[in-house]
Amino acid sequence: MSDFDDLYRDIILDHNRRPRNRGRLPTANRVATGDNPTCGDNCTVHLRVEGDRIADISFEGSSCAIAQASASIMTTRLKGKTAAEAKAAFADFKEVVTTGNVPEDEPEKAAFAGVHAFPARIKCATLGWHTALEALNQPDKPPA
Numbered sequence: 001m002s003d004f005d006d007l008y009r010d011i012i013l014d015h016n017r018r019p020r021n022r023g024r025l026p027t028a029n030r031v032a033t034g035d036n037p038t039c040g041d042n043c044t045v046h047l048r049v050e051g052d053r054i055a056d057i058s059f060e061g062s063s064c065a066i067a068q069a070s071a072s073i074m075t076t077r078l079k080g081k082t083a084a085e086a087k088a089a090f091a092d093f094k095e096v097v098t099t100g101n102v103p104e105d106e107p108e109k110a111a112f113a114g115v116h117a118f119p120a121r122i123k124c125a126t127l128g129w130h131t132a133l134e135a136l137n138q139p140d141k142p143p144a
């Protein structure tokens with residue numbers, strides 16, 4: 001198992017050090033901010049929604065390694081997805097972090113399975129996802 005544990009830790013460290021899609025999104029038409037006071041995490045997700053599809057996505061904020069890595073992976077998962085697909089993807093991810101069930105062939109999700117043993121950390125791992133779905137539910141805002 002230790003090779004797997006190393007792999008999972010590397011995935012989280014990599015996304016924490018080099019977060020994908022981090023920063024503002026000038027073309028965004030939806031935005032939401034979420035926070036996790038027990039850890040001190042906060043996260044803002046910017047979406048460019050075209051029709052029913054997430055055409056582009058970014059996040060920013062300051063958070064612990066788990067929250068940042070999870071938000072980074074979330075952006076790579078949700079880009080190009082429809083609202084229904086995004087909700088299904090979050091349900092799958094939430095299942096992993098709350099049950100600890102390790103999905104086969106899904107190392108990016110499996111990396112977070114260990115979080116289930118630490119209930120306070122589940123909020124860290126799901127903050128970015130919650131915030132993205134909240135942004136999806138926002139009305140379109142006029143371009144800045």
Ligand code: ZN
Nearest residue numbers: 039041064124
């Ligand atoms: Zn945290």
